[in-house]
Amino acid sequence: MPVIRAVSLVLAHAPSFVRLGSKPLRELRKVEQPIEYLRPYLRDGEAACAYAPNQVFIGNVGVDDLAAWPAPWHRHPVEGARRFGPDGEIMPEDEFLGLLAACDGFDLLALDRDVAGPARAALDAHPVVGAASGRPPVPDGVAAGVLQERIERHGATPLLGVDGRLLGAVLPGHEEDDTLTGQVLLENLACKATAALALRHLLARPGAVAAEAVRYVISCGEEAVGDRYQRGGGNLAKAVAEWAGCPRATGSDVKAFCCGPMHSLMLAGALVQSGLYDDVVVLAGGSLAKLGMKFQGHVKHAMPIVEDVLAGFAAHVTRDDGASPVLRLDAVGRHEVASGSAPLAVVKALYSEPLARAGLTLLDVDRFSLELHNPEATEPAGSGNVPLNNYRTLASLAVMEKLIERAGIDAFVRTRGLPGFSPTQGHIASAVPYLGHALRGLTEGHLTRTMFTGKGSLFLGRMTQLSDGVSLILERNPRR
Amino acid sequence: MELRGKKVIALGERDGVPGPAVAECARRAGAEVVLTLTACYV
Numbered sequence: 001m002p003v004i005r006a007v008s009l010v011l012a013h014a015p016s017f018v019r020l021g022s023k024p025l026r027e028l029r030k031v032e033q034p035i036e037y038l039r040p041y042l043r044d045g046e047a048a049c050a051y052a053p054n055q056v057f058i059g060n061v062g063v064d065d066l067a068a069w070p071a072p073w074h075r076h077p078v079e080g081a082r083r084f085g086p087d088g089e090i091m092p093e094d095e096f097l098g099l100l101a102a103c104d105g106f107d108l109l110a111l112d113r114d115v116a117g118p119a120r121a122a123l124d125a126h127p128v129v130g131a132a133s134g135r136p137p138v139p140d141g142v143a144a145g146v147l148q149e150r151i152e153r154h155g156a157t158p159l160l161g162v163d164g165r166l167l168g169a170v171l172p173g174h175e176e177d178d179t180l181t182g183q184v185l186l187e188n189l190a191c192k193a194t195a196a197l198a199l200r201h202l203l204a205r206p207g208a209v210a211a212e213a214v215r216y217v218i219s220c221g222e223e224a225v226g227d228r229y230q231r232g233g234g235n236l237a238k239a240v241a242e243w244a245g246c247p248r249a250t251g252s253d254v255k256a257f258c259c260g261p262m263h264s265l266m267l268a269g270a271l272v273q274s275g276l277y278d279d280v281v282v283l284a285g286g287s288l289a290k291l292g293m294k295f296q297g298h299v300k301h302a303m304p305i306v307e308d309v310l311a312g313f314a315a316h317v318t319r320d321d322g323a324s325p326v327l328r329l330d331a332v333g334r335h336e337v338a339s340g341s342a343p344l345a346v347v348k349a350l351y352s353e354p355l356a357r358a359g360l361t362l363l364d365v366d367r368f369s370l371e372l373h374n375p376e377a378t379e380p381a382g383s384g385n386v387p388l389n390n391y392r393t394l395a396s397l398a399v400m401e402k403l404i405e406r407a408g409i410d411a412f413v414r415t416r417g418l419p420g421f422s423p424t425q426g427h428i429a430s431a432v433p434y435l436g437h438a439l440r441g442l443t444e445g446h447l448t449r450t451m452f453t454g455k456g457s458l459f460l461g462r463m464t465q466l467s468d469g470v471s472l473i474l475e476r477n478p479r480r
Numbered sequence: 481m482e483l484r485g486k487k488v489i490a491l492g493e494r495d496g497v498p499g500p501a502v503a504e505c506a507r508r509a510g511a512e513v514v515l516t517l518t519a520c521y522v
Contacts, residue, residue, distance in 0.1 A: 258522075293522075341498040341518075371495065373522045383521035386495055424522050457494050457520035465500045465516060 002272040003324035004265070004474060006208055006316045007435040008201035009057055010088035011309040011423070012096040012194055013049070014291065015042040016161045018308050020183065021291035035164040041295070042162050043304045045092040050077035053374045053421035054309065058085030059436045067419045073376050074304050084127075087436035088201050090309070096193070097167065098123035098138040100186075103193045103243060107139065108185055109159075110150065111168040116141025128200040134245050135200075141168075157182025177228045184224075187288040191223040192239055194312030195285030199244040202281065202314040209279045209316050216277045217241045217251030218268055220260030221284040222427050225253075240283060249281075258430040259456030260284070261313075262470035268317035269327040280317045284432075286310030287425050294424065297381025306377050311425040313432050322479040325442040325450075331358035333453065333471030341467065347397045350453050350471045358473065360449075362398045365416065365473075367441070369434035370394075370453045372422040391417035430454040435474075442476045449475040484510030492518045 018024055019038060028034035048054060052073045055061040060082055061069075070076045083090055091099070098119030101111050111119065120138035124131035131137070147169045150156035156169035170189075173180030203211050219237035226233035237251030254264045261284060268280040291307055298305045317327065333354035339345055355361055368391070375385040395412040398404045404412055422429035431452040441447035456468035488511040492499035499518035506513055 341492075341500040342504075343497060343501070371522065378522060381521075384495075386522055389495055426522065429522065455494065457518070459494075459499070459518045460520060465498075465518065467494055467498060467518070 001320060001326045001329060002269040002317050003320050003326050003477065004315055004435070004439065005318050005321060005324040006202055006205045007439055008088045008198045008205070008314045009059070009433060009436050010091065010194060010198045010201060010312045011054055011057055012091040012099070012197070012286065012312075013045050013093050013308060014096060014190070014310050015308045016093060016159065016167060017190070017288055017310070018042060018292040018295065018305055019160065020186065020288060021293060021295075021307070022289040024292040024295055027296065035160065038305075039162055041299055041303070041305045043308055047077065047304065048308060049083055049090045050081035051306065052076065052078050053376070054090055055081055055085065056421040057087075057311070057433055058089060059087035060085035063418050063421065063434070063437055066421055067414075072303065074306060086440070088198065091197065094119055095122045095126065099129060099193045099197060100189050102136050102138045103189055103196060105136070106173065108171045108173060108182070109168060109189060110147060111141045112144055112147060112166060113141035115167050128204040129197060133200060135243060155182070157186060159186070174227070179224070179226055179228055179231050188223045188225050188236070190288040190310055191221045191285035192236055192243070193285065194310045195219060195221060195236065195240045195283045195314070196243045198285070198312035198314040199240055199281065199283055202316055203244065209318065211244065211246045212248055213279050214241065214246040214249045214281050216271060216280045217246065217249050218264040218280065218282045219251065219253045219284060220255075220264040220282065220427060222287045222289070223285070236285070237283070240285075256468055257456030257458055257460065258427045259454040259468045259470055260427050261430060261432045262452065262454035262472055265315065265317065265327065265472055266329070266332055266470060269329050272317055272319055273329055278319055281314055282317060283312070283314035284427055285312045286428065290424055290426055294377055294381035294383065301380040303380065306374065307424050309423045311423055311428040313428055313435070315435060320477070323443065323477055325439060325474045326477050328358060328473040328475060331355065331360075331473050333469070335467065335469035337466065341465075343393055344397070344400070346467075346469060347393055350469045351394065351397060351451070352401065354471060354473070361403055362394070362401065363403050365449050365451045366447045367418065367434070367438065367450045368394060368416055368453065369418060369431040369438065369450060371430060371455065372418060372420050372433050373424050373429045374420045374422060377424050385420065387418065387420040388413065438474060442474065443480065447476065449473060486511045487514050488512065489514060490516045494518055494520045
């Protein structure tokens with residue numbers, strides 16, 4: 001069986017990009033002074049770093065610690081919060097701007113001179129994407145007049161800071177191509193940059209796979225890289241592998257809405273199991289379009305817009321090393337075409353059926369990881385506590401299968417569930433953020449078995465009414 | 481609620497009851513489902 005040997009989880013604080021998220025972009029057109037309107041609700045880098053869910057994301061705070069953390073979380077910062085954690089980092093925006101520019105191989109994103117200089121200096125000193133990493137340099141900045149000209153005469157998308165200052169601009173990749181506008185390219189670049197950051201973190205782990213040994217990369221982000229003839233044509237995977245210095249890698253993108261990461265981990269496991277590749281990396285960058293998705297709820301409740309971070313992850317899937325947690329390819333849960341959409345049928349297909357195939361029940365799983373959206377992001381907008389609702393559905397299945405009493409639902413949710421701690425970054429919030437905690441728990445800790453479930457809203461693309469789902473069991477290596 | 485002979489718009493939610501499940505219930509109760517949609521709030 002293949003194993004997941006290492007994982008990295010990163011955040012990039014991007015308050016200036018919130019205005020460019022899909023929802024803010026549409027809603028702020030109705031506001032007279034959008035910069036001033038949004039500004040009081042945007043956090044500084046220190047607040048974003050000290051935000052307890054973000055600290056859980058990078059592994060500095062435990063999931064059970066967060067469950068006991070005083071609410072609201074945005075008013076109870078983590079004291080002495082650190083930017084780096086065992087799983088990754090929370091990159092400040094000034095560095096992220098440099099990273100974005102360094103990821104642009106076509107000189108379409110230009111930063112203002114006063115922005116590019118400090119961004120380059122900060123990024124060059126970075127421990128995993130610094131100047132010594134061999135990555136492309138942060139280009140020189142340009143004069144403010146040049147940026148203005150690009151915006152006014154060439155249709156560039158302006159990048160404004162939280163205070164309205166012009167930080168940079170992104171030129172379209174083609175004059176008549178709606179898939180290569182500055183906005184679309186910025187979304188794709190943001191995805192590439194956060195995925196590349198995650199991959200560099202993964203490769204910098206002690207005992208990590210050598211960059212030269214990575215032979216296949218699967219990207220499962222939500223961007224649509226392409227042109228007018230091939231919208232969403234893809235292969236961001238290869239672009240990220242190139243940038244991160246994996247010369248012998250090739251790769252491809254897997255698309256399945258938020259279920260992409262689970263499909264990708266399954267496929268990576270199958271590639272390893274088949275013997276085709278020994279070392280496969282699954283990764284994804286963040287979704288700029290989803291920044292500030294629920295911002296109206298946050299503004300309404302006079303709280304900070306907590307959807308101000310882009311997320312990324314990378315996972316190394318390889319042959320059994322006798323120590324790393326095992327990916328049980330014999331017990332993959334799948335939502336098939338005929339599985340239907342009734343909630344009970346869906347949870348049976350994703351949980352009971354694969355567990356039964358492995359001779360297990362729900363009670364043999366220590367922790368379930370599913371939709372891990374931070375409720376502090378969704379509840380103010382009326383979208384409820386997504387993880388809690390899903391855990392209660394799962395606990396109801398345990399009742400129906402006579403594994404627990406109805407009175408045991410709360411205890412099931414508390415002990416086998418997780419608090420939502422992921423930014424609402426779609427595919428990444430879908431189970432993946434617990435991977436770092438799970439790997440530690442299944443190697444150094446007391447966990448025996450975990451189960452990861454992703455769900456995808458295929459119906460949003462208007463090609464089918466179906467949703468999607470895949471579940472994977474990750475368990476302690478029997479030789480450990 | 482009597483649904484026989486009524487036209488129904490079935491609106492569902494991915495993490496609750498999806499649109500097709502709502503539509504199927506309405507159809508079995510004798511309604512004509514004219515539109516099925518599912519929302520995803522995350």
